[in-house]
Amino acid sequence: MIERFYWEARGMRIVDVVIAEIVFAWVMLMCEVPFGLLSDRWGRKPFILAGFVCEWLSFTILLEANALAAFLLAMVLAGIGGAALSGALEAHVYETLRTYGLEGRFEPVWRMLSIGSLLMAGLAALIGSYAVRFVDLIWHYQMSWWVLLGTVLLSCFLKEAPRRAADKSHSFLTLLKGFSIRRVYVRILCLVLLYAATMDFVDEFWQLYLRDQSIPMIYMGLVFVLFQIMQAIGASLSLFRSPVGWAMLYIVCLTGLSMASPLVSIGLLGLLYLCYGWAEPYVTTIIQEVAPENGRATFTSLISVIERVSVLGTGMLFVLIERVFSLQLTYAALGFVALMFLLMYGITRTRRN
Numbered sequence: 001m002i003e004r005f006y007w008e009a010r011g012m013r014i015v016d017v018v019i020a021e022i023v024f025a026w027v028m029l030m031c032e033v034p035f036g037l038l039s040d041r042w043g044r045k046p047f048i049l050a051g052f053v054c055e056w057l058s059f060t061i062l063l064e065a066n067a068l069a070a071f072l073l074a075m076v077l078a079g080i081g082g083a084a085l086s087g088a089l090e091a092h093v094y095e096t097l098r099t100y101g102l103e104g105r106f107e108p109v110w111r112m113l114s115i116g117s118l119l120m121a122g123l124a125a126l127i128g129s130y131a132v133r134f135v136d137l138i139w140h141y142q143m144s145w146w147v148l149l150g151t152v153l154l155s156c157f158l159k160e161a162p163r164r165a166a167d168k169s170h171s172f173l174t175l176l177k178g179f180s181i182r183r184v185y186v187r188i189l190c191l192v193l194l195y196a197a198t199m200d201f202v203d204e205f206w207q208l209y210l211r212d213q214s215i216p217m218i219y220m221g222l223v224f225v226l227f228q229i230m231q232a233i234g235a236s237l238s239l240f241r242s243p244v245g246w247a248m249l250y251i252v253c254l255t256g257l258s259m260a261s262p263l264v265s266i267g268l269l270g271l272l273y274l275c276y277g278w279a280e281p282y283v284t285t286i287i288q289e290v291a292p293e294n295g296r297a298t299f300t301s302l303i304s305v306i307e308r309v310s311v312l313g314t315g316m317l318f319v320l321i322e323r324v325f326s327l328q329l330t331y332a333a334l335g336f337v338a339l340m341f342l343l344m345y346g347i348t349r350t351r352r353n
Contacts, residue, residue: 016068018319020075022312027079029308036087036301044092047084049155054081056148063141087300094288095161107285114281115232187348188286194247194341195279197310198334201318206269213262230270234277247342250275255335
């Protein structure tokens with residue numbers, strides 16, 4: 001919750017943060033597919049464990065970081081950790097459910113996991129916003145360091161689901177070719193990128209955006225909890241399966257942030273998290289349903305790679321708009337990017353998908 005303020009207190013400007021995000025995206029870009037391929041061959045547990053170890057090391061560096069180079073090193077480790085977890089974690093949950101014949105329950109289970117993590121994050125934000133009056137910002141990172149260490153230790157006891165050795169494996173080239181010949185893959189990808197190419201920047205800079213709107217830091221914890229609750233509510237609205245309707249609401253809210261007043265801005269941000277909360281488990285479930293067996297992690301990683309490319313492109317646009325105009329106006333640009341992906345999603349619509 002205090003990440004951007006902590007980084008700013010350590011000398012990181014907005015442009016430095018964007019550079020760090022671009023480095024993170026490049027590391028993910030280079031590691032996603034290789035880790036996905038290896039996870040499909042060697043299993044999920046080694047990569048889940050390695051992912052949490054790298055994220056713990058990233059926080060270890062952030063505790064002492066005071067220069068751009070240190071923050072970039074932390075982002076490299078975080079990118080490696082994220083790439084190791086990407087695909088493997090979702091595949092592990094799906095395959096564990098399949099072991100008990102419950103793969104059809106993946107979406108509600110994933111939604112419950114998402115809601116649980118959001119509520120815990122909201123509780124942590126309440127504690128953190130209250131504690132900021134008595135302790136330094138680094139205290140929050142120290143607490144996160146211990147939590148990640150506990151996660152690493154618990155991951156050592158993870159039990160991996162048995163693999164289906166009889167299924168035909170899928171090479172990376174086969175999966176890549178599938179994107180060019182299966183229109184449903186392209187359609188799913190457009191929906192993924194609509195959120196992935198834009199939400200990353202909303203999530204990274206909402207604190208600075210609200211500060212520029214004259215919202216005091218002491219209220220940031222309550223605002224963060226509101227966003228987590230809205231995202232949890234969105235994750236629970238599985239009955240409202242209207243991707244186009246949710247996307248249109250998302251785009252309107254993004255564009256509205258470029259001209260909204262402080263209180264209206266909080267409401268619009270809350271609606272953005274509501275839309276994203278609905279979309280994340282919905283899209284994750286679709287990806288797992290269409291992913292080929294014995295290529296599940298690779299397929300998911302391939303989609304994540306394309307996500308990272310879109311973040312890189314959007315990041316350059318974000319920096320340009322922010323430097324020339326203002327942080328507030330960048331949200332209109334993000335709305336335009338999301339609109340382009342929505343139009344592409346509509347164009348790829350067929351009777352079958």
